[in-house]
């Protein structure tokens with residue numbers, strides 16, 4: 001899966017976020033382009049990941065995708081050098097989904113080397129970690 005496919009998939013995932021005003025989708029692909037994980041934002045009351053020691057960013061799509069990968073031992077090592085794509089959808093175009101400092105820290109900790117995100121112009125920006 002290339003980055004463009006991943007952006008498309010993250011957008012599709014964001015469209016499935018229901019009952020929540022902000023709709024974010026995230027996809028993580030390995031260095032070799034393998035799909036590692038998919039995540040979306042969710043309401044705070046649905047948080048279940050306190051056991052991982054992170055509470056603040058759990059409702060964010062990025063953290064959701066990362067925690068899913070961390071729950072599978074086979075995927076953990078593939079996170080190193082991977083790329084995380086996160087988008088927020090609006091009615092007609094992508095909206096700003098620049099990652100928060102908690103998600104950036106979390107992504108850095110697990111070895112993700114790049115975050116691509118939808119920016120204020122509805123384009124895709126890139127952040128090297």
Ligand SMILES: [Zn+2]
Pocket residue numbers: 057060062063099100101102103104
């Ligand atoms: Zn975040």
